[in-house]
Amino acid sequence: MADAGPARVPTLEAIDEKFGPPEPTDQPSGYFRRMVDADWLRRNGVYATLALLIGVNVVITDNFVSSNTLRLQLVQVAPVLIVALGMALVIGTEGIDLSVGATIALAAAIIPLYIGYGAPGAIGLALFAGVVTGSVAGLLVAGIGVQPIVATLGIMVAGRGVANLLGGEIKSIRDPAIVSLGTDSVAGVPYVVVIAGAVSLVVWGVVRHSTYGRQLVAIGGNKRAAELAGLPVKRVLATTYVVSGVLAALAGVLLAARSRASDPTKIGLLMELAAITAVVVGGTPLSGGQVRIVGTIAGALLIQLIGATLIAHDIPDSTAQMVQAVIVVAAVYVQLGVRRANR
Amino acid sequence: MSNSDTIVRTAHTATAVLETVGVDKSFGGVDAVRDVDFSLAAGEIRALVGENGAGKSTLVKVLTGVYPPDAGEIYFEGEPVTFSRPLDAQHVGISTVYQEVNLVPLLSVARNIFLGREPRGRLGLVDVDEMNDRARAITSRFAIDLDVTEELGRLGLGAQQMVALARAVSVESRVVIMDEPTSSLEAREVATLFEVARNLRDEGVGLVFVSHRLDELWQLCDSVTILRDGRNVHSGAMADLDRLTLVSMMLGRDVDEVVEHGATEFGDSHLQGRDPVLSVSDVEVRNRLHGVTFDVRPGEVVGLAGLLGSGRSETVKAVYGALHSQSGSVEVAGRRIKPNSVRGALRASVAMLSEDRKAEGIISDLSVRDNIALAVLSRCSRAGFVSESAIDRLVETFVRRLQIKVSSPRQKVRELSGGNQQKVLLARWLCTEPTVLLLDEPTRGIDVGAKSEVQALIDELAEQGLGVVLISSEMEELVEGADRIVVLRDGHVEGELDGATLSSSELLAALAGDIATADALAQEHADG
Numbered sequence: 068m069a070d071a072g073p074a075r076v077p078t079l080e081a082i083d084e085k086f087g088p089p090e091p092t093d094q095p096s097g098y099f100r101r102m103v104d105a106d107w108l109r110r111n112g113v114y115a116t117l118a119l120l121i122g123v124n125v126v127i128t129d130n131f132v133s134s135n136t137l138r139l140q141l142v143q144v145a146p147v148l149i150v151a152l153g154m155a156l157v158i159g160t161e162g163i164d165l166s167v168g169a170t171i172a173l174a175a176a177i178i179p180l181y182i183g184y185g186a187p188g189a190i191g192l193a194l195f196a197g198v199v200t201g202s203v204a205g206l207l208v209a210g211i212g213v214q215p216i217v218a219t220l221g222i223m224v225a226g227r228g229v230a231n232l233l234g235g236e237i238k239s240i241r242d243p244a245i246v247s248l249g250t251d252s253v254a255g256v257p258y259v260v261v262i263a264g265a266v267s268l269v270v271w272g273v274v275r276h277s278t279y280g281r282q283l284v285a286i287g288g289n290k291r292a293a294e295l296a297g298l299p300v301k302r303v304l305a306t307t308y309v310v311s312g313v314l315a316a317l318a319g320v321l322l323a324a325r326s327r328a329s330d331p332t333k334i335g336l337l338m339e340l341a342a343i344t345a346v347v348v349g350g351t352p353l354s355g356g357q358v359r360i361v362g363t364i365a366g367a368l369l370i371q372l373i374g375a376t377l378i379a380h381d382i383p384d385s386t387a388q389m390v391q392a393v394i395v396v397a398a399v400y401v402q403l404g405v406r407r408a409n410r
Numbered sequence: 411m412s413n414s415d416t417i418v419r420t421a422h423t424a425t426a427v428l429e430t431v432g433v434d435k436s437f438g439g440v441d442a443v444r445d446v447d448f449s450l451a452a453g454e455i456r457a458l459v460g461e462n463g464a465g466k467s468t469l470v471k472v473l474t475g476v477y478p479p480d481a482g483e484i485y486f487e488g489e490p491v492t493f494s495r496p497l498d499a500q501h502v503g504i505s506t507v508y509q510e511v512n513l514v515p516l517l518s519v520a521r522n523i524f525l526g527r528e529p530r531g532r533l534g535l536v537d538v539d540e541m542n543d544r545a546r547a548i549t550s551r552f553a554i555d556l557d558v559t560e561e562l563g564r565l566g567l568g569a570q571q572m573v574a575l576a577r578a579v580s581v582e583s584r585v586v587i588m589d590e591p592t593s594s595l596e597a598r599e600v601a602t603l604f605e606v607a608r609n610l611r612d613e614g615v616g617l618v619f620v621s622h623r624l625d626e627l628w629q630l631c632d633s634v635t636i637l638r639d640g641r642n643v644h645s646g647a648m649a650d651l652d653r654l655t656l657v658s659m660m661l662g663r664d665v666d667e668v669v670e671h672g673a674t675e676f677g678d679s680h681l682q683g684r685d686p687v688l689s690v691s692d693v694e695v696r697n698r699l700h701g702v703t704f705d706v707r708p709g710e711v712v713g714l715a716g717l718l719g720s721g722r723s724e725t726v727k728a729v730y731g732a733l734h735s736q737s738g739s740v741e742v743a744g745r746r747i748k749p750n751s752v753r754g755a756l757r758a759s760v761a762m763l764s765e766d767r768k769a770e771g772i773i774s775d776l777s778v779r780d781n782i783a784l785a786v787l788s789r790c791s792r793a794g795f796v797s798e799s800a801i802d803r804l805v806e807t808f809v810r811r812l813q814i815k816v817s818s819p820r821q822k823v824r825e826l827s828g829g830n831q832q833k834v835l836l837a838r839w840l841c842t843e844p845t846v847l848l849l850d851e852p853t854r855g856i857d858v859g860a861k862s863e864v865q866a867l868i869d870e871l872a873e874q875g876l877g878v879v880l881i882s883s884e885m886e887e888l889v890e891g892a893d894r895i896v897v898l899r900d901g902h903v904e905g906e907l908d909g910a911t912l913s914s915s916e917l918l919a920a921l922a923g924d925i926a927t928a929d930a931l932a933q934e935h936a937d938g
Contacts, residue, residue, distance in 0.1 A: 278794055284780075289772070
């Protein structure tokens with residue numbers, strides 16, 4: 068008889084000896100095959116729509132297929148994408164971060180104020196502002212248990228207030244390093260786009276392969292089960308809000324660098340909505356438990372392209388907003404359809 | 411009892427204030443209550459008892475207008491009534507006092523008592539003085555000592571329940587249904603609540619009392635209706651029943667009818683050594699557990715038995731740190747583990763399989779693989795990144811060891827049958843290499859094949875030297891699976907069964923708290 072002790076993981080040989088070779092079953096039944104279509108739409112709808120929209124633009128929009136158009140679209144979408152990546156993580160935990168716009172304003176306000184410390188110093192401080200707002204959100208949500216929407220709404224209001232206090236009026240940015248960050252390119256690709264691409268790659272890798280990313284998805288899927296499995300739920304939640312804060316601050320730096328100015332009352336306004344839209348349209352459910360990074364990238368591109376298409380055809384901004392609203396509703400509807408089929 | 415049944419069948423007696431005849435209610439083709447006759451007289455306190463799923467709450471909801479019955483009639487004071495919503499029932503004079511008080515915590519006691527019927531003064535404004543005076547008159551009738559101008563939310567739960575009762579009185583209810591009103595009350599609060607209930611009865615109100623605490627039934631109730639599997643299995647006077655009969659009716663077991671052997675896959679005892687691998691002492695959880703103490707030795711399967719509300723699940727949750735305990739200690743292999751910390755328990759190699767597979771177990775959006783590896787994610791990681799190969803190895807091992815039927819480890823866990831989901835969860839805990847395994851209803855709701863596999867697995871784990879705590883509502887599973895059974899009642903250890911006393915009949919007696927019968931049975935065993 069074995070010694071008293073932990074249940075050791077048995078060897079495969081011992082199992083085979085006892086039970087013979089494995090037999091796979093429990094195939095998806097007809098019921099599950101039937102819902103594949105709704106599921107396909109949720110998973111791939113954003114790519115199909117994006118491809119369709121690109122196709123339409125190639126035909127109807129003048130000068131659409133040019134490196135200039137492409138570059139402009141990518142530069143414009145980069146900050147939104149960076150914010151959306153952080154938002155995707157937060158939404159994956161069944162949370163939401165409304166404070167990203169305020170964090171952008173805060174980061175942008177810091178750049179001209181502390182440019183005296185040199186560009187790296189000012190950027191470092193701006194990013195640190197994201198750590199601060201993210202930590203406050205994380206503390207409220209994970210530590211005290213405030214609902215994410217309430218906690219981050221508070222920071223959204225207070226954060227912009229602080230940004231206005233710091234920044235006051237519009238300040239222009241003339242530091243050559245920061246201006247170059249916003250306008251120059253490497254091998255024809257703007258720095259801003261390179262940074263957004265690099266951030267996307269890192270976040271994708273974190274979600275897929277890091278311990279933190281896997282814990283995050285599990286917590287979003289079933290928080291109580293994750294707690295009972297000994298996952299560091301509070302730490303993961305808090306970290307996620309900090310990541311979202313830092314990414315928003317990075318977007319703020321890039322926005323300020325690109326516009327060579329910082330206007331704390333305007334910069335980053337409604338960014339939370341744009342980011343949430345990109346995430347949801349990209350197929351990440353608001354109910355948490357899944358993070359779709361490639362979908363989020365496609366979602367951000369789709370929103371950007373819709374706006375650009377309408378502008379190129381002289382359709383007013385207000386219409387663009389309504390179209391965006393329709394797309395969000397459609398995306399959420401598709402998700403609900405899938406959920407219901409799963410019941 | 412059949413006597414009273416025939417009376418109910420033929421005519422609604424003049425004294426019956428609330429009555430149902432042949433009530434059916436099913437959900438998705440599953441009968442929740444079936445052909446239930448229920449009768450409550452004015453000036454009577456009737457207990458409504460039954461185990462989980464017996465149909466108590468469905469019947470209460472039919473009586474209070476939450477669910478319309480699929481078939482059957484409801485009579486109120488002899489007149490047939492139909493309730494299409496809860497308000498209809500309230501209007502005829504049926505009030506409900508729930509475990510959770512359904513009043514407005516931010517309003518004063520008096521406002522709550524008169525909510526919706528405030529006395530009006532000039533200009534149609536609420537006459538606060540009049541309202542407070544009348545509220546005082548009502549509360550003093552029941553010897554409740556409280557300030558009626560105080561915010562309800564500031565009062566203790568017991569006092570809040572008293573206010574709910576006072577409200578029932580002030581609307582001149584003819585029927586008051588109390589659904590587990592005592593489950594979170596202190597002893598003193600329970601005494602006051604009973605006092606109020608008796609006063610109401612003496613005023614001619616009919617009361618229905620739902621409680622898991624058996625003692626309370628005899629203290630308070632005049633009569634009892636026992637439900638099992640949605641049917642009324644017994645109606646009669648409380649005094650005519652002893653505990654053993656009541657419990658055997660609830661569980662549907664005749665003492666001699668219980669299958670003694672061969673119904674399960676459990677083998678013989680694998681007890682090894684004397685030093686306990688798990689020692690639980692004096693664990694206190696407010697209103698739930700009162701000084702629970704027991705040991706588990708290596709290789710031993712200790713059963714936890716008890717009726718609904720006895721604190722079985724609470725006990726394993728408190729041991730695992732998933733339910734906050736106020737005091738007490740848990741030692742694993744002689745070392746005290748950090749209290750109230752799941753991570754501390756896991757580090758001390760304790761694992762717990764929750765009874766609620768959906769809410770506390772599986773993560774349905776994730777794959778079988780990720781569900782199995784959940785508790786060992788950090789253990790299978792290096793420098794913050796998950797080692798996929800380490801996980802693959804573990805998952806393959808356990809999928810094959812537990813014969814989990816999957817098309818691929820990447821299959822979503824929600825697509826699996828209940829039995830396979832349960833095996834996934836068992837695999838999750840076995841990955842952590844536990845020395846103590848707490849199993850809360852491991853075979854509930856799974857198919858027969860999976861059930862015997864799980865039972866055989868428990869046996870094998872004990873053979874390997876694990877200490878196992880087994881909770882099961884099935885008596886056979888406990889009696890055959892456990893080397894020893896710790897019987898819980900009302901949050902404390904009522905007794906232990908082992909060796910000769912480990913039989914279904916004795917378990918039944920112990921569950922009923924019928925120590926005299928249990929002792930007599932033990933004596934019989936010793937003699938025979």
